[in-house]
Amino acid sequence: MVFEVDYKKQIEQARDLYKSNAEHYINTAKLLYEKKADPALITAAFFHGVKFYDIPQQNYKIDGEVRELVHHFQQHFKSQERVEFKSNLEDITLNPKIFLLRLMDQKERVSNPSTSEKKRLEAADRILKIYAPLAELMGLHEMASEIKNTAFAVKQPVEYERIKNFIEKQNFEEKLDEIKKVLVEKLENAGLKFTLSSRVKSPASIFYKKRKINDYIGVRVIVDDMESVEKASVIVKSLGGLVEEKDYIKNKKPNGYQSLHLIMEGEVRGEKTPFEVQIRTKEMDDKIQQSEDIKHAFYKSGLNKQLDPKMEVIKKANQLIDQKRESEAWRLIEKAVRYDLINVKVKVGGAEFDLNLPKNSTVLDAAFNLPKNIPKMESLNPFHIGHYVKGSLVNNKNVGKDSVLKDGDELELRVGRKAQKHSLDLLRKVVTSNALKGLKENEEIFSKKQR
CATH class of the missing domain: 3.10.20.30 (Beta-grasp domain)
Structure with a gap:
């Protein structure tokens, strides 16, 4: 199989397969190769723009799994966005590798400055409307955020620079460091066992969030049990500046989501700064990672008005995606694109x-x-x-x-x-x-x- 013996040698040989745009197919395969994906997926990425009867069989042995992946990829792209979204959703339930191959294909197109402006804009549009929401659905949150921001920079370069400059001017990263430092010290002094993650909202997330933003800065605290949630909540509130408390633990969301959200506005580095702290148990966090709501993915894609959320494909996907998370293909994806x-x-x-x-x-x-x-x-x-x-x-x-x-x-x-x-x-x-x-x-x- 391709790439198993000598990656660089295979790259040079592959150039002969393509009349033009060889770099795109080679780079797409390279993205997966660097992520240590399995040979079948890398090989499919390598050949996803070639008709099989054009491949010299004496040089390349193509097995059944590779043929299936390439076939699904080549049959995929349609003119209607809703058809493409539905096609991806169906294929995720069949074989998540197909989706990952398409996602890497679009990521390479939008990231490569040598790609024509028209193709970069088309890829950016697909990422924002289809691939980022579906990556969220699959639990690939870091990947979704990264590709969404990259696509936004291509699609809306002026807005991207404006928001990026705003983030830098507000010193959100430095303020986040200060908030984390204080929180960690107080949580440790209270003897709590916890894990803490944080982020500054990306330009893309800020642009596409239509309502008032209270969480330019976000901190998530994961603890062992409800007693620890209550203790952590008291500690966060002791910082002063509580604006709003949303208790989704007592008032669980319809999709099962549970977490305590504290909207704060405190003095950080001499300035009033809004930030949000989410607190939940590890068990609650695990459930969130395992049960992303497909309707939410449709909402993020902007296709919720075009597609009936009661369609059979969505019902089927809701049932099958959790089952597929136990499969080898899901484990491959979690290993290959686990950005966090x-x-x-x-x-x-x-x-x-x-x-x-x-x-x-x-x-x-x-x-x-x-x-x-x-x-x-x-x-x-x-x-x-x-x-x-x-x-x-x-x-x-x-x-x-x-x-x-x-x-x-x-x-x-x-x-x-x-x-x-x-x-x-x-x-x-x-x-x-x-x-x-x-x-x-x-x-x-x-x-x-x-x-």
Whole structure:
């Protein structure tokens, strides 16, 4: 199968298959290759613009699964948006790989500056009306947000720049850092176990949200149980500036959604700043990830007025999508396009660890997320190994403690015999609660030494 032996060699050979626009098909396949997708899906991406009788059989063996994927892809594009949306919805229930292939095809078109303006605009339109809503439906939230923003920049370049400049002028990223820092400290002091995620609303999300926006800045706190939800709620309210409380835990939404939403407007970096904090249990969060409402996807696509939400295809999709999440194809997609997590291999003191970390994690995030007790390194007690990091290699290259890691990186930590002082500036760089906690402990360790 293509790409199994020599990717670069196959790329060069493939150019002979295309009379024009070879780069698009090669790059689409490359996107999937870099995501470590399975060979059948990569091969289908490679050939999705070629008629099978034009493929020299002596060079390429095409199996049944590849033929099926390419056939579905080539039969797919129609002139009517509602037909295309319905076709994708049906195919997701049959084989999610087909949808992923189409999504990567459109992503490459809209991202490639060498693509003609007409084709980029067409791809941007498809992404905004069809692929981003369906990616949300499949639970690929980070992917949906990214492709929607990329498409918006192509479709509405003036508005994109205007909103982007507004976000930068308001210093939302810096304000978010400040809010997170305060929240993490208060939640930790209360002894709560939690995970915290956050975001600044993208230009595309701001533009397409028609009502008043109270959540340019959003923070989500996931805790273990309802008692912890109540404690976290009291802590958030203690910041002052509660504007509105929406309790979707007591008043569950019709689609089963449960979460506590607190709309706040507090003093952040000397300015009144609106932000939203969502609090829910891990069980509630898991249910949200597993049961996206298809009607909501239709609403986001702008097709809800054209399509009857009671259509049999929607009923069928509602039933089948949850079943398909258990299939190999779904697991492939979750692994291939899981933008919110990266996998890093870490070596330290002769031991090796396989870590899954949030996107944008740094070297110190990895260090402070290692187990406290590492074989052959007991002499470093009583402190966590993160305090002893004095240098690091990523893919055999020297990097700083604040270096951002990428999926698939190999990290080797160099540790000293004594605890190392870490700069407090790193508080703005790390993204995990363990690293935030570790840096605060590090400051306390060296404050005591100076007394």
